[in-house]
Amino acid sequence: MRFMTHLRRCTAFVLATVILMLTPAALAAQGKVNTSSLIMRKAASKNGKMIQTLDKGDVLEVLSVSGDWYKVRYGKYTGYVMKKYVKVSGTVKKESTSEKTEKKQETSTSKKENTTTKNETSTKKLTIADLGKAPSASKPGDKGSKVKKLQQALQIKGYYKGKINSTYDDATTAAVKAFQKSKGLSRDGIAGKATINALFGIKEKETEKIKATSLKWFKNTYAIPKGATVTIKDVYTGKTFKAVRWSGANHMDTEPATKADTAIMKSIYGGSWSWKRRPILVKYKNKVYAASMNGMPHGTSTRNNGFDGHFCVHFTGSKTHETNRVDTEHQRCVKTALNYSW
Numbered sequence: 073m074r075f076m077t078h079l080r081r082c083t084a085f086v087l088a089t090v091i092l093m094l095t096p097a098a099l100a101a102q103g104k105v106n107t108s109s110l111i112m113r114k115a116a117s118k119n120g121k122m123i124q125t126l127d128k129g130d131v132l133e134v135l136s137v138s139g140d141w142y143k144v145r146y147g148k149y150t151g152y153v154m155k156k157y158v159k160v161s162g163t164v165k166k167e168s169t170s171e172k173t174e175k176k177q178e179t180s181t182s183k184k185e186n187t188t189t190k191n192e193t194s195t196k197k198l199t200i201a202d203l204g205k206a207p208s209a210s211k212p213g214d215k216g217s218k219v220k221k222l223q224q225a226l227q228i229k230g231y232y233k234g235k236i237n238s239t240y241d242d243a244t245t246a247a248v249k250a251f252q253k254s255k256g257l258s259r260d261g262i263a264g265k266a267t268i269n270a271l272f273g274i275k276e277k278e279t280e281k282i283k284a285t286s287l288k289w290f291k292n293t294y295a296i297p298k299g300a301t302v303t304i305k306d307v308y309t310g311k312t313f314k315a316v317r318w319s320g321a322n323h324m325d326t327e328p329a330t331k332a333d334t335a336i337m338k339s340i341y342g343g344s345w346s347w348k349r350r351p352i353l354v355k356y357k358n359k360v361y362a363a364s365m366n367g368m369p370h371g372t373s374t375r376n377n378g379f380d381g382h383f384c385v386h387f388t389g390s391k392t393h394e395t396n397r398v399d400t401e402h403q404r405c406v407k408t409a410l411n412y413s414w
């Protein structure tokens with residue numbers, strides 16, 4: 073019984089070996105890329121147009137061999153890669169004569185193009201669309217496929233002349249900065265969302281604007297409760313800062329939330345505090361109210377925010393502290409703010 077089992081196993085082993093021996097002849101050989109970025113070209117020549125860059129470990133179908141080059145298929149791409157960068161398992165057939173002629177023609181064409189359009193790198197073949205989905209954000213020092221895609225896109229757009237090495241190095245940072253400059257983006261050399269979107273032609277969804285509404289103060293004095301944090305936007309400068317409602321019954325007595333918020337508010341007032349009224353928008357829980365503020369610290373201060381007191385925020389129909397009257401200038405600013413959206 074044991075002997076029979078052993079015999080069956082032996083037969084199975086022999087059969088498997090025979091199949092394995094036959095397979096390479098029946099199927100194209102497989103190759104594995106053994107370098108970090110291998111360029112696939114249209115022709116078996118260093119002048120051949122670049123089709124695609126392959127990563128270490130990418131598996132290719134090796135169709136034929138010609139000199140120092142393999143003709144390979146990778147996904148939808150067929151082209152040539154240097155032999156020494158591919159580890160092949162199986163036997164590779166010699167390239168046929170017809171293929172060689174074709175290759176020669178391609179080489180001569182690309183050579184001609186090289187001389188006419190000097191320095192315009194051989195990336196015409198690859199388009200942004202070929203790169204597929206836009207990569208996630210990356211920054212100097214990062215490595216991997218997201219950086220590779222970034223480099224390819226920058227190369228396609230003509231900003232990157234270096235190697236596609238999947239490493240966010242100095243050359244990549246410089247290319248990102250050059251691209252950012254051309255698009256009027258902040259030149260920080262970081263491929264953030266805005267840069268990636270501009271590079272890959274993605275239109276950012278325009279956030280829906282919230283139109284300022286009127287807050288009728290004496291009908292809804294605590295629409296913004298005491299202690300609530302709001303965001304204030306100065307309509308003329310567009311600057312925003314956080315503020316906290318401290319108190320107030322005739323209007324909203326408010327303090328900048330932090331020292332940083334105080335600094336922003338002071339910059340809105342041109343660097344020196346004043347009683348001057350300014351139209352503002354007050355955002356609270358996704359509602360935007362038209363309002364007016366003054367810029368003079370006065371009275372009680374409850375926060376460690378570098379603001380010696382509080383300031384006043386007026387809404388529709390609100391009144392001043394002691395005089396109990398509607399302040400014309402504040403109301404004029406509230407009306408102005410009503411024309412704005414957040």
Ligand SMILES: [Zn+2]
Binds near residue numbers: 320323383
């Ligand atoms: Zn006040």
